[in-house]
Amino acid sequence: MFAIGVFTGSLILFICLFGISQAETSCTTNGWFGPNCQYQCHCAGSAPCDKHDGSCSSGCHQDWFGPACQYARLSFTTSGGESWLTDNDDTTCNIGNTQSITVTLDTSIPLTWIRVVVSEPVHLDQIQLSYQLSGSSTPLACPGLRKAKVDNLTLDIECTTTEPVSGVTLSGSGVTGLCSLYISGGRNVALKQTARQSSRFIPDGAPNSFYAENAVDGVLPGDNGESARSTCTHTVPNTQDPGWWNVTFSQAVDVTWLLIYNRVPSTNIGRQISVTHGVSAQ
Numbered sequence: 006m007f008a009i010g011v012f013t014g015s016l017i018l019f020i021c022l023f024g025i026s027q028a029e030t031s032c033t034t035n036g037w038f039g040p041n042c043q044y045q046c047h048c049a050g051s052a053p054c055d056k057h058d059g060s061c062s063s064g065c066h067q068d069w070f071g072p073a074c075q076y077a078r079l080s081f082t083t084s085g086g087e088s089w090l091t092d093n094d095d096t097t098c099n100i101g102n103t104q105s106i107t108v109t110l111d112t113s114i115p116l117t118w119i120r121v122v123v124s125e126p127v128h129l130d131q132i133q134l135s136y137q138l139s140g141s142s143t144p145l146a147c148p149g150l151r152k153a154k155v156d157n158l159t160l161d162i163e164c165t166t167t168e169p170v171s172g173v174t175l176s177g178s179g180v181t182g183l184c185s186l187y188i189s190g191g192r193n194v195a196l197k198q199t200a201r202q203s204s205r206f207i208p209d210g211a212p213n214s215f216y217a218e219n220a221v222d223g224v225l226p227g228d229n230g231e232s233a234r235s236t237c238t239h240t241v242p243n244t245q246d247p248g249w250w251n252v253t254f255s256q257a258v259d260v261t262w263l264l265i266y267n268r269v270p271s272t273n274i275g276r277q278i279s280v281t282h283g284v285s286a287q
Contacts, residue, residue, distance in 0.1 A: 032056050033056075035053065038055065038056045038057065038058070038059045038073075039059065043196070043197055044073065044196075045193075045196060047066045047069035047075065048061035048062075048066060048074060049061065060073060070120060071120065076187075076189045076190065076192060077189070077191060077192070077193070078190065079110055079111070079112060079189070079190045080112075081108040081110050081111060082108065082111070083107075083108050084107045084109070085103070085106070087099070087103075090108070090183070090185065093185075094184075095158075095185045098123070098124040098184035099182060103181065104176060104177060104180045104181060105174065106174070106180055106183065107173070107174040108186065109171060109172050110170065110173070110188065112190075113169040114169055114190065115165075115166050115168060115261055115262075116136055116165065116170040117164070117166075118161055118162060118189050119134065119162050119164065119173065119188050119189065120159065120160070120185075120186070120187040121159070121160050121185070121186055121187075122158055122159050122183075122187075123160075123183055123184055124158070124182040124183075124184055125158075127179075127182070128178075128180075129157075129160045131178045131179030132160070132176070132177050132179035133175070134174070134175060135173075135174045135176070136166065137170065137173075138171065139171040140171070147162075147166075148165065149163075150164055151163040173188060190262075193223070194254065195263075196221055196222075197223070198252050198253065199252065199253045199254075199255075200218045200220060200238070200250065200251070200253075201217050202240050203240055203246070203249045204243075205217070205239070205241070206240060206241050206242070208234065211234055213234075213235075214234035214235070214239075215234060215237065217238050219236050224236040226266065233268035238250055257284070
């Protein structure tokens with residue numbers, strides 16, 4: 006269970022796993038798949054995904070990757086401005102002799118796994134991975150590193166850390182054939198979970214607004230402020246009691262980080278938010 010005070014938006018909680026189950030389903034809702042339509046499609050061009058396994062014939066949306074396109078892709082910048090590594094195109098590759106590339110994550114979080122795509126199979130076994138912790142430039146080797154070959158040109162590398170990582174370095178002769186790097190931000194485990202809140206702000210003329218479950222419906226608010234009423238939550242403003250919002254998971258999860266979207270552009274988001282968590286007795 007997570008509780009957040011003064012909550013006025015949408016929430017994504019990320020858990021970092023190394024796979025996703027694929028089960029038969031009778032989901033008929035557009036944009037969703039899996040048992041009880043519990044998973045959200047993340048296909049390129051808003052194309053529909055397979056209702057059984059979530060696969061996308063159009064490929065994953067640029068912000069997602071991995072099995073069923075369920076893993077958030079962390080954004081990063083490259084030390085040498087390698088545009089071919091940040092163009093979301095697996096067919097554009099290293100055109101030089103560079104054998105070492107360091108990227109800096111836009112958001113420092115604990116590392117779990119990455120995916121690399123190369124131009125030729127020979128390069129897969131010639132890439133080494135190291136990382137730098139936040140506030141440090143010292144390269145560190147991955148504890149318990151494991152690799153899983155996805156296909157002849159794609160390799161997943163598990164590298165689990167407990168502390169936030171700010172940078173990732175790929176080195177070795179295989180980097181000369183590197184085409185794409187995906188760094189996992191995990192899966193959104195808050196999606197469609199049970200949400201509650203201390204109160205509900207009800208605007209004049211809009212009685213069906215700002216329910217607690219709106220924050221975990223997987224839909225982000227648009228530029229139209231009124232659309233946020235149906236996809237965001239908002240507790241009653243009260244300076245004496247700032248209110249609370251919480252989400253209870255259907256099973257135990259190990260949350261890596263959380264991402265909160267405000268319902269309207271604001272520089273005040275996060276200034277009055279406190280987060281607590283608890284573990285239910287089994």
